[in-house]
Amino acid sequence: MEQGILNEAHTAFNNKNFEKAEELYTHYINSCEKLARECDASELAVALNNRGQIKYFRVDFKEAVEDYTLAIKAKNEFEVPYYNRGLIHYRLGFFEDAETDFKRVLALNPHFEDAKQSLQQTIMDRQEKMNRGY
Numbered sequence: 511m512e513q514g515i516l517n518e519a520h521t522a523f524n525n526k527n528f529e530k531a532e533e534l535y536t537h538y539i540n541s542c543e544k545l546a547r548e549c550d551a552s553e554l555a556v557a558l559n560n561r562g563q564i565k566y567f568r569v570d571f572k573e574a575v576e577d578y579t580l581a582i583k584a585k586n587e588f589e590v591p592y593y594n595r596g597l598i599h600y601r602l603g604f605f606e607d608a609e610t611d612f613k614r615v616l617a618l619n620p621h622f623e624d625a626k627q628s629l630q631q632t633i634m635d636r637q638e639k640m641n642r643g644y
Contacts, residue, residue: 556588578595605639
């Protein structure tokens with residue numbers, strides 16, 4: 511039953527029906543947590559990451575970061591939530607945190623081109639911020 515809900519959430523997410531997807535992801539995540547049932551770590555991490563993306567799309571950065579962090583806790587070798595969290599840290603000007611996340615992405619997946627570019631930009635912007643005395 512829960513696998514069906516997760517699949518339905520993925521379908522809604524892919525169809526950009528984010529309200530429905532968020533509701534379904536939340537149901538799946540809550541069933542894993544509240545019922546203390548065994549959930550596949552990879553599936554839970556994807557559900558948390560995708561729910562975080564939905565929150566990111568509506569510019570709810572605090573909650574998105576929370577979901578990305580939970581996704582990382584569920585499966586710490588899943589590079590995507592590190593990247594997504596790094597993007598938010600970058601946008602908020604938390605360059606050290608962004609740099610840490612982008613470096614972790616590249617440690618897990620050295621071929622993640624967007625993370626390479628984001629890391630380079632973060633380092634440049636961090637240096638510029640320091641040069642200005644901020």
